[in-house]
Amino acid sequence: MNQHEYDVDQLFRKRINYPENEMITFEKLDDILEKTATAIPFENLCIIANDTIEITKESLLNKIAIKNEGGLCYELNAFLYFFFLNNGFNVQLIRGVVYNDKEKRWNSVGRTHVANLLEYKGETYLIDTGFGGNLPLKPVPLSGRSVASRNGEFRVRKLATEHGNYVFEMIRKDKDQEWTLGYAFDSNRIVNTLSELNEIQQTILEHEESPFNKRKLVTRLTKNGMKILTDTSLTEWIDGVVKKTEVDEQGFKAAAKEHFGLFRS
Known part of the structure; x- marks a missing residue:
C-alpha cells in the first residue's frame, strides 16, 4: 500500500x-x-x-x-x-x-x-x-x-x-x-x-463452540431490510417480506459478489 x-x-x-x-x-x-x-x-x-x-x-x-x-x-x-x-x-x-x-x-x-x-x-x-x-x-x-x-x-x-x-x-x-x-x-x-x-x-x-468457524456467513443490512448468505441459502428481507433461495458452491460465489460485493469465496 x-x-x-x-x-x-x-x-x-x-x-x-x-x-x-x-x-x-x-x-x-x-x-x-x-x-x-x-x-x-x-x-x-x-x-x-x-x-x-x-x-x-x-x-x-x-x-x-x-x-x-x-x-x-x-x-x-x-x-x-x-x-x-x-x-x-x-x-x-x-x-x-x-x-x-x-x-x-x-x-x-x-x-x-x-x-x-x-x-x-x-x-x-x-x-x-x-x-x-x-x-x-x-x-x-x-x-x-x-x-x-x-x-x-x-x-x-x-x-x-x-x-x-x-x-x-x-x-x-x-x-x-x-x-x-x-x-x-x-x-x-x-x-x-x-x-x-x-x-x-x-x-x-x-474454539470448538465458536459460531463462526463452521459454515460461511455473510450478512448486511439494506435500506429496506437485510440479506443473509450461508453456504446453502440466500435469505432476503425486503420491507418485511422474506425471500429464500437455495445456493450451491457456485451460487454462493455469485451471490457473495452480486449482493455483498465480495470476491473471496
Whole structure:
C-alpha cells in the first residue's frame, strides 16, 4: 500500500460513501452507523478459509477499505474505532460475552465480542457495528435509556453478571416480543492493545463452540431490510417480506459478489 492509503478518515468515508469534507459531530453518528451497516458486510470468510492475518491498523484498512471486504466484530468495530479516534472522539474498545438465547446460557467461547464505548458531554454510549444483523444503528447510552431505529429497540442496562457490569439488550424488529439479552460487558476493562484482537481472532478460529468457524456467513443490512448468505441459502428481507433461495458452491460465489460485493469465496 502507498502511504496515502493509510488515511483512515478518507478510506472510511469512501468505504461507506460519506462526504469527504463533512465535519463529523456526535449528531451525525446515526447517519454514519446506518451507512456503515449497509455498506460493510458482517462476514467470516477469512475464518472459514483459515486465511487470517495479524490484525494491525494497516491490515484492517487493507482488508475492509482497500479490498472492500467485511469482517467480524473485532474487525468492524476496530475499523470504526480508528475512524472515531481520527475525528477527535473519546472512544475505547471493550470486550463482551454473547448470550445464547436459544440455549439460555452465555457463550462458552468467552469475551470474544468487541464493541466501542464513546464518551460525549459526560455521558457514555455503546456503539456497535459488528453484531451481525442485530445493530442498534445509533449510540446506546449506558444510562439505561432505550433507543429506537428501523432495526428495533435497544438499551444498555447496568446489571452485574459474571462477565461485567452492563448488559446490551434488544427487541429486534420482526423477531422479539420482549427484551432479549445480546451480550454482557465490563465498562472498566478496556482493550489496551491490538494483541487482544488477535487473541480473539485465534479463539474464534479454533474454539470448538465458536459460531463462526463452521459454515460461511455473510450478512448486511439494506435500506429496506437485510440479506443473509450461508453456504446453502440466500435469505432476503425486503420491507418485511422474506425471500429464500437455495445456493450451491457456485451460487454462493455469485451471490457473495452480486449482493455483498465480495470476491473471496
